[in-house]
Amino acid sequence: MIALPAVASQRSRQREATRRQLLEAGLRMVATEGFAGTSTAAIAQATGKAHGTVFLHFRTRDALVAEIVAEIGRSMSDRLAALETATPTLREVIDAHLTALAEHEVLYARVLAEASTLPPAARARLFALQSAIASRLRAAHARARTAGEVRALDAVVAANLWIALTNHYLMNRDLFAPGESVVAKCGADLAAQWLALVST
Amino acid sequence: MSTELCSSCGSCGFPMRSAEDHAGGDPQCGYCSTCADPSGTLRPYEDVVEANADYFVREQGIALTAAREMARALLDSMPAWKARP
Numbered sequence: 423m424i425a426l427p428a429v430a431s432q433r434s435r436q437r438e439a440t441r442r443q444l445l446e447a448g449l450r451m452v453a454t455e456g457f458a459g460t461s462t463a464a465i466a467q468a469t470g471k472a473h474g475t476v477f478l479h480f481r482t483r484d485a486l487v488a489e490i491v492a493e494i495g496r497s498m499s500d501r502l503a504a505l506e507t508a509t510p511t512l513r514e515v516i517d518a519h520l521t522a523l524a525e526h527e528v529l530y531a532r533v534l535a536e537a538s539t540l541p542p543a544a545r546a547r548l549f550a551l552q553s554a555i556a557s558r559l560r561a562a563h564a565r566a567r568t569a570g571e572v573r574a575l576d577a578v579v580a581a582n583l584w585i586a587l588t589n590h591y592l593m594n595r596d597l598f599a600p601g602e603s604v605v606a607k608c609g610a611d612l613a614a615q616w617l618a619l620v621s622t
Numbered sequence: 623m624s625t626e627l628c629s630s631c632g633s634c635g636f637p638m639r640s641a642e643d644h645a646g647g648d649p650q651c652g653y654c655s656t657c658a659d660p661s662g663t664l665r666p667y668e669d670v671v672e673a674n675a676d677y678f679v680r681e682q683g684i685a686l687t688a689a690r691e692m693a694r695a696l697l698d699s700m701p702a703w704k705a706r707p
Binding site: 488492549578582 | 629630634635636637639677678680681682683691692693695696698699
């Protein structure tokens with residue numbers, strides 16, 4: 423006979439596994455169809471679950487969309503954290519950022535392209551991720567400025583310039599790099615150009 | 623408060639990578655040092671909204687009113703604040 427706590431634990435694991443299945447199906451569908459083309463019914467169908475099951479795990483479609491964006495953000499943050507030292511240089515921060523972008527290029531480009539129509543919570547998750555990148559850049563910029571390695575630019579503007587540059591290429595990836603990764607094709611050059619702009 | 627090790631703050635989602643990122647420097651605390659006091663107790667909602675809005679303004683230079691809206695949207699989707707009336 424299975425003890426009650428063991429049953430509860432098994433149910434908890436099953437619940438988490440189902441939630442994970444739904445989230446991963448959502449990520450796959452967003453990559454191909456975009457957020458606007460991804461319905462909760464289609465996610466349920468892709469996982470072989472009843473439509474109502476989606477709402478047992480995510481209160482609303484907006485909550486599911488916010489969680490999909492959060493999942494992309496967490497994964498990118500993990501990459502940024504794994505690559506950086508305690509006091510990374512500007513080059514190390516933007517290289518880590520490019521690596522994270524390359525690993526999530528398709529999904530992240532979708533998030534950017536549809537940002538203005540995303541639910542507020544999802545848009546806030548995207549903005550929080552960009553703030554985390556900006557924060558690392560600002561700190562690295564401050565260290566480089568102390569060392570006399572960068573021009574006297576406003577650190578926030580310098581960080582926003584990098585984010586705007588990468589976002590522009592990602593949102594137009596079909597034009598800059600048809601059929602291939604825009605980060606792989608253009609990332610190194612963008613990094614070199616941005617560093618040249620901010621450096622003394 | 624969560625007693626499990628947490629990789630992101632249950633209040634604002636900030637990724638917590640070192641002990642100092644957690645409230646009170648305690649890796650067992652599920653909240654970051656911005657959202658909770660040194661004892662690990664979550665700060666009042668409006669205080670956390672302001673702290674997160676200040677962070678958005680400081681890092682990306684957006685308008686404070688927009689930053690507050692963004693912070694509220696973010697917090698309201700987080701486990702710590704979902705049950706807030």
